[in-house]
Amino acid sequence: MPLDVVFYGTRGSISAPHEDILRYGSLTSCVVIKSGDRSVVIDAGFGIGFYSDHLANKMGNFHVLISHFHWDHIQGLNYFGPVHHPKSTNNFYSPFKVEQLQEVMDIYFDGSYGPFNGWEALNSKFEFHKLTGDIKINGFTVSMIPLNHTDPCYAYKISDGNSSVVYASDHEAINNQVNRDFIDWAKGCDILIHDAMYEDNEYEHKIGWGHSTFDMACENARKIEAKKLLLTHHEPLRSDKDLDRIESELKKKYPGLDLVCAQQVITYSS
Amino acid sequence: MIFTLLGTRGSRPILTYEQVKYGGNTTAFKISIDGMNPIYVDGGTGIFREGVAITKANTRGLHAHFLITHTHWDHILAFPFFAPLFMPGTKLTIMGPRSEKYDIKSLFEHQHNKGLIPIPFEIFKERIDFKELYPNEEFMIEKATIKTVELNHQGLTLGYRIEHGGKSICIITDHAPIENNHLGVLMKGWKKDDFTAKEKIFYDTLVRFVKDADLMMHDTHFTKEGIKGKENWGHSSPEMAVDLALKANVKKVVLGHHAPEDKDNDVEIKIKSARDYLKSIGKSNSVEVVALSEGDEICL
Numbered sequence: 001m002p003l004d005v006v007f008y009g010t011r012g013s014i015s016a017p018h019e020d021i022l023r024y025g026s027l028t029s030c031v032v033i034k035s036g037d038r039s040v041v042i043d044a045g046f047g048i049g050f051y052s053d054h055l056a057n058k059m060g061n062f063h064v065l066i067s068h069f070h071w072d073h074i075q076g077l078n079y080f081g082p083v084h085h086p087k088s089t090n091n092f093y094s095p096f097k098v099e100q101l102q103e104v105m106d107i108y109f110d111g112s113y114g115p116f117n118g119w120e121a122l123n124s125k126f127e128f129h130k131l132t133g134d135i136k137i138n139g140f141t142v143s144m145i146p147l148n149h150t151d152p153c154y155a156y157k158i159s160d161g162n163s164s165v166v167y168a169s170d171h172e173a174i175n176n177q178v179n180r181d182f183i184d185w186a187k188g189c190d191i192l193i194h195d196a197m198y199e200d201n202e203y204e205h206k207i208g209w210g211h212s213t214f215d216m217a218c219e220n221a222r223k224i225e226a227k228k229l230l231l232t233h234h235e236p237l238r239s240d241k242d243l244d245r246i247e248s249e250l251k252k253k254y255p256g257l258d259l260v261c262a263q264q265v266i267t268y269s270s
Numbered sequence: 271m272i273f274t275l276l277g278t279r280g281s282r283p284i285l286t287y288e289q290v291k292y293g294g295n296t297t298a299f300k301i302s303i304d305g306m307n308p309i310y311v312d313g314g315t316g317i318f319r320e321g322v323a324i325t326k327a328n329t330r331g332l333h334a335h336f337l338i339t340h341t342h343w344d345h346i347l348a349f350p351f352f353a354p355l356f357m358p359g360t361k362l363t364i365m366g367p368r369s370e371k372y373d374i375k376s377l378f379e380h381q382h383n384k385g386l387i388p389i390p391f392e393i394f395k396e397r398i399d400f401k402e403l404y405p406n407e408e409f410m411i412e413k414a415t416i417k418t419v420e421l422n423h424q425g426l427t428l429g430y431r432i433e434h435g436g437k438s439i440c441i442i443t444d445h446a447p448i449e450n451n452h453l454g455v456l457m458k459g460w461k462k463d464d465f466t467a468k469e470k471i472f473y474d475t476l477v478r479f480v481k482d483a484d485l486m487m488h489d490t491h492f493t494k495e496g497i498k499g500k501e502n503w504g505h506s507s508p509e510m511a512v513d514l515a516l517k518a519n520v521k522k523v524v525l526g527h528h529a530p531e532d533k534d535n536d537v538e539i540k541i542k543s544a545r546d547y548l549k550s551i552g553k554s555n556s557v558e559v560v561a562l563s564e565g566d567e568i569c570l
């Protein structure tokens with residue numbers, strides 16, 4: 001069975017909704033990987049609320065992998081319907097210490113920042129899991145490796161039988177050991193989801209900020225020999241028109257690569 | 271005095287094809303007065319594009335005041351990405367209520383802790399002055415008079431009144447009905463025997479606060495039907511906004527803090543429901559009810 005990838009949040013840093021970004025979307029990071037009726041969610045930016053809007057049933061066992069704790073990957077949590085459903089269990093996974101994940105939730109769900117009383121007071125059940133190596137989650141095999149970012153951040157590989165999806169956001173793909181290890185680890189994946197926040201001229205001012213250019217993402221995809229490349233973590237203001245233009249330029253420049261700039265709600269299949 | 275709506279979505283940013291007219295950015299307003307630096311109310315995602323526009327137009331930095339209604343995420347989350355804060359000449363005064371646990375400065379600082387925002391708070395420190403505000407204060411920002419009032423919402427939430435040159439603007443968000451619904455942290459001390467009296471004092475204070483305002487932006491997250499059973503969520507309906515406006519002789523009501531699930535059509539239903547209500551009590555000409563799109567201005 002193929003793996004399906006659906007983005008509900010494609011933006012980095014901040015959501016700045018505007019009518020010129022309706023197709024690619026304005027919401028911060030959230031991707032859902034599906035195989036039939038099984039799924040795992042990666043990251044919980046505002047996109048996870050939008051995903052919840054599409055969920056017919058908010059009751060069940062949900063699985064959310066967290067790449068790192070920057071707000072654009074966390075800030076949508078309260079708007080994920082299952083966290084308020086008394087019969088739901090929300091499993092959160094990351095390679096970080098459970099206490100660290102809980103501490104982030106403590107800040108996010110503090111009564112100072114919303115009509116909250118801490119995450120423990122939410123109706124649903126929260127389970128925290130520290131990932132230490134390959135693990136089976138909801139029938140998928142999940143593995144991880146560190147990325148090159150301003151704070152510790154991990155890539156995930158989700159495999160199901162013959163197909164595999166690699167999610168690598170946020171990542172600055174410079175020629176260092178972290179990136180070389182990442183390339184070896186991701187080798188031959190079917191779908192590569194890669195941070196591509198900047199154009200070259202923008203990157204000049206943002207070296208060391210922990211994000212890649214479109215070219216860096218394409219070069220990585222080429223080295224990884226990924227069958228499909230989905231570019232994400234779009235710069236907050238980048239318009240649909242500009243992403244269309246960039247995508248067609250990249251297709252000319254990298255004819256061997258099957259690539260797209262990720263749009264929200266479209267299903268990409270392996 | 272010019273009122274500009276920068277964002278009026280409640281809870282979280284969103285934008286689908288059915289929401290383009292009223293926009294998807296969370297709460298932020300701008301008040302511009304001739305010969306003065308701008309006054310902003312709240313720092314939801316609505317200030318992000320405003321910040322970018324400011325840095326494109328000038329390179330000297332921004333001098334401005336922010337009045338924060340309360341520190342719920344949808345009202346403050348864009349500050350770490352507010353472009354003028356990265357310019358050396360910028361000086362912001364951020365004024366607002368504390369939370370039960372933390373002072374206003376700590377609440378902003380926390381966003382940067384624990385690797386949650388990749389920008390050290392140190393960069394902002396010298397560019398921001400924080401000032402804690404409480405209900406029933408009155409003070410000046412340059413030539414404008416600012417007044418505060420307590421609203422009914424989880425934590426401590428302030429309504430603001432901005433006056434200048436004989437004109438006045440009131441911002442009443444987030445805010446819920448008070449009857450048997452005491453959400454504010456300062457209401458915790460209310461005794462059961464006093465409820466009716468306390469509620470009356472609270473509401474009368476609010477009526478006096480918005481009295482004769484030329485414009486009142488009011489939380490209308492819910493519809494008349496939708497609020498039933500959700501009064502303790504901390505938000506209002508168009509009918510509540512109209513009632514307050516009528517009692518206080520407010521000239522114009524701007525509906526806002528629309529729910530993330532509200533389509534443009536739902537917002538239009540709220541406007542109609544408010545106007546129908548006015549008509550049904552023979553007061554159609556007493557108050558004007560509008561909803562604004564992002565970027566819309568009202569000159570007073």
Ligand SMILES: [Zn+2]
Binds near residue numbers: 012073233
């Ligand atoms: Zn990010």
Ligand SMILES: [Zn+2]
Binds near residue numbers: 068070170
């Ligand atoms: Zn990040």
Ligand SMILES: [Zn+2]
Binds near residue numbers: 297342444
């Ligand atoms: Zn709010």
Ligand SMILES: [Zn+2]
Binds near residue numbers: 444504
């Ligand atoms: Zn609120």
